[in-house]
Amino acid sequence: MASTEGLVPITRAFLSSYYDKHPFTPLSPHVSLLSSQLRTMATDLLTNHPPTTHPEETTLINEANTQPPHKIDENMWKNREHIEETIFLLEGSNWPEGLKQQSATDNVEFSIVLGKLQDKLRHTLKSLESFQIKNADHVFNTVMTYLPQDFRGTLLRQQRERSERNKQAEVDALVNSGGSIRDRYALLWKQQMDRRRQLAQLGSATGVYKTLVKYLVGVPEVLLDFTRQINDDDGPMEEQRHRYGPPLYSLTSMILSVRFFLSLSWARYGSKKLKREQLAVLEQAVDVYTMEFERFISFISGVFANSPFFIPADVAGAMEVRKNDDYKEISVPAGKTFEVILSVDSVNSYIAWDFSLVQGKINMDIGFSLEFANPTGEKILMLPYRRYESDQGNFCTLMAGSYKLIWDNTHSTFFRKVLRYKVDCIPPVAEPAQD
Template sequence: MASTEGLVPITRAFLASYYDQHPFTPLSPDVSRLSSELRSMATDLLTQHPPIHGETTLINEAQTQPPHKIDENMWKNREYIEETIFLLEPSNCPHPPAPDNVEFSIMLPKLKDKLHNTLRTLESFQIKNAEHVFNTVMTYLPQDFRGTLLRQQRERSERNKQAEVDALVNSGGSIHDRYALLWKQQMDRRRQLAQLGSATGVYKTLVKYLVGVPEVLLDFTRQINDDDGPMEEQRHRYGPPLYSLTSMILYVRFFLSLSWARYEYKKLKREQFAVLEQAVDVYTMEFERFITFISGVFANSPFFIPADVAGAVEVSKIDDFKEASVPAGKTFEVILSVDSVNSYIAWDFSLVQGKINMDIGFSLEFVSPTGEKTLMLPHRRYESDQGNFCTLMAGSYKLIWDNTHSTFFRKVLRYKVDCIPPVTEPVQLED
């Protein structure tokens, strides 16, 4: 577990000074020029042939400004790239007569391949960035069974999310439907991270002191995506070029969609093909340059900084171990209150008794407000250093360690009782 002593979460002012050292070379003027030409050609098509059924949504989107969040722009670029690739599939392209068909057969596959490469670059960036964030946060958590638990939660949650996406696709969901779901899932991850940092009362005490999560990490998860928080500086610095690229690929898709729907009445001219081809070339080159740049900035950007840099704060060390003596023939009980629905209670302990491999019984009861007890985990004997966990509803619980099976040995028990959120997942923190 990396120490957070003397550290505080990054601030917007600190990120501003950090970003001063990493300016982004402006986009090529061709981005603006070609975007304008594509938009103009699309407008001409709509003027000559009014919108047909199903085009209203796309027209409205082309007239809307890109999202403010950098993360959402990344997902939008993925969506628009996939939509464009779909339009470039041979089965979805018009079939012009020769000699135009020869030009089609040469140019369109090249455009499709370039967009495929850019799509893979973007997907790789998002995966690596999520892993970097998750692994960095994990370095500030106790390196014991809790880390394993969090990783298991993450893997299980991601499997469930993928199953949800697969079910949508198998039921005939569109590319747009799939990306709407993917963005909803991403927002769910962000809310769960913020909820960890915003925990209050008994639950925060459990998270901070019993789980051993440093206060600085809780502050970080709560503040990182505030509207005027650290990531707003990132949006201010690097948002504008990304917004331009988001609009550009949208205009490529917009123009292609309108063109294919009207190809029977309005054949594309050679100069229009040239604009389309150049637009894809410039977009893929500039977008990949932006991704390469921003990857380096994100990978080296600190999450925490010394307190004397951002302002003095009080940071203390936390020892989350407790020790108890459980005599032979006796039990040891801990009463625990949980105020977060579907939390996890986790425990770990070690037994000190010479070189003998000792064990101890354990069970868990729910205690109702009237004092009625319900057995949650049946009594079972555990060996040394064997941890476990279960999902709980809000309420009071009694954790019972049982040494009644022993007639000779007193057990020296070191234990941790932890309450952590049901899902702690990686999120894109670049917005």
Template sequence: MASSSKEGLVPITRAFLARYYDKYPPPPLSEDIDRLTTELRRMADRLLEQCPLKPGEELLAHEANLEPPHKVDENLWKNREHIEEILFLLEKSHWPTSLQKKTTTEEEDIGGMIEGIEISLRKTLKKLEMFQLTNAENVFNTVMTYMPQDFRGSLIRQQRERSERNKQAEVDALVNSGGSIRDRYALLWKQQMERRRLLAQLGSATGVYKTLVKYLVGVPQVLLDFVRQINDDDGPMEEQRQRYGPCVYKLTTFALTIRLFLFLSWGRFEVVKLQKDEALVVEQAVHVYTSEFERVIMFIGEVFANSPFFISAEDAGAAECRKVDDYKEIVIAAGRTYEVTLTVDSVNSFIAWDFALIQGTLNLDVGFRVEYVSPSGATTLILPNQRYERDQGNFSTILAGTYKLIWDNSYSSFFKKNLRYKVDAIPAVEPAPAQPAAETE
């Protein structure tokens, strides 16, 4: 992408993304999910009443009582884990011994149901794996679109390919050493978090990317801002979690409840045989789960793939302005400054300010100063009386008259800065005694 196409862009803000997602409300889930989840849990509790938890069952029973994870992608990994665990139980070699023999007509019928739902779950597992692979490629390709199309981009691609080979080798080694499905998915999620760390590391220009990115020009700042903040706990992706997380959370709980009942039932089959009507509940639950889960990931896959990740600073400012009415928005063009002029009527009044760059870059990316303008036009630099944060402060005015707050982007030759600010002049309650001359640099 040509550098001119990046000018004036900022990473997507949560406020703008919220407006975008207003057009795509989450799909309503089938009411059967709540009904079947409740029924399966009741059936599992009845098994536990007749035969309490055995050693090795406590971990799954405890997980079934927890809330699903907050992150959407962690839920998707959890669904994959639950599907694989259910498929493990549904393999004929893992059936209870008497069910494998199918000595009764009822056991023949139950066996047929199990074989049917195993096929359905394997199809859903394949679709979920493809969804995750496609989603990961979309994010990576978005990043690479904004990278310089030279050796730097090639090096990052090579590094990623090498990293993925190493991750797969790590998984293979765990499986070959007898690691469980739970162990494998714990490792897969750890690896996913490592991918996030490396992506944020690219944005921060640290570690393996420090020399490659920070000291070699050409990587646009908008890209570095994007990859650094994309997974912040309260960043743009939190809007996805708030909008679409609840339906995914419900499906995670549904899958876990199906797994819990089958797991407990298989462990107690010789004492409390699975009844045909219970098997019918499981069959219906798997049918509802697979159809609803596939519908949800298809929906969110399309919405996420089409979500804007870079927008103009003006659009970002407009979205933020709707959210916080007492702040003002301004875009400071490259090579320009922006001034706010305040008239102070009485000595010892306070001028307080609060500002931030919407795209989340460091405040050092735009200069800031306060000046007193005398009646003759001479200016005197004023230092803050107190600084609360890097972008907040106040000072007590020593002279009545005109003050200017100036944001300086004159040193930038490429990037506009989208500024959100609030400035208040708070008058003195009573006349103040004489003060020494204003402090200057």
């Protein structure tokens, strides 16, 4: 079991500095160009042959006119769905009758091209599925390294395996009952949201239940904080969306454009056959999409695999308060104390400090302690008195109220102590929202 002592969950500020070192090379300009061409071709089909009343076409048109989701993982699931739907359309058994009955020469030519597109999309689908499985396993295994490596860890692994088997059985039952690809992915996304909801509920547990989770099950406090904060609207994952969301959104739109045009074309093939130049655009679009999407998930896989979940609290604090990085100095006379009071409104905030003594050549120290005063005036000693020459530390607040940092020079009879210090309160990110 790896120690979490002195660690806090990653912050958005830390991820920002980490992502600075890992910029994504922009997508090929052909992504937007070909997406636009496909949309124009689809619009022409709808102009000459208005939308049908078929619910699947209505739903697809509405989706094509909507921006991609904001969440990274939802986009991944959407890409999987659109790839599978496109592969389904490209299968020979699902071609329109007019295409099946074309002349032998045209049929062979179209069959070769459409078969190649199908193969490329299948390869990309496998890459995406592998990425999602590896990413989920990486997160779980990393978290497991911070849990007791005894029967409790074994039980958690068994519980996860049982839960995943139940989820797969639910998907299989849907498919066997005739559920569509869209139905299956709606269920898969619901299951993904259920996983996140369970994590957030674990991290937000309070009172007796949280005590049981933390001490009986053996989950460190920092893991609970991590599960609660990781998907906050302005939390760490928002930085991920900010940095790497735009190229992924463009790729989601591109594969949707491929599927959208192909679906409209198949539905209208009797009166508007697919032209060779349109097939060439479709072929180029799939080529560019599969190449760029696989490049993106290969890049993002490396970034995610090397990104830490937890960092030292002093690093997190330093990054949050670097805009207010000036130290203050105060002279603490012999026999006196110096106090700094912080008012904390939000639980799970971090009080961070950095101080040192700067006077003289004599090895000197100063007493330091931290106490809490609740709204009724009751005082609770949070950190016991100890003597230091310097210290960098942090304390996660358990209650909102007034916190007093006390530097005590009462043990000294003759020497004043010049204290160089800075203190800050680092509030938690907003209440948890689902990514």
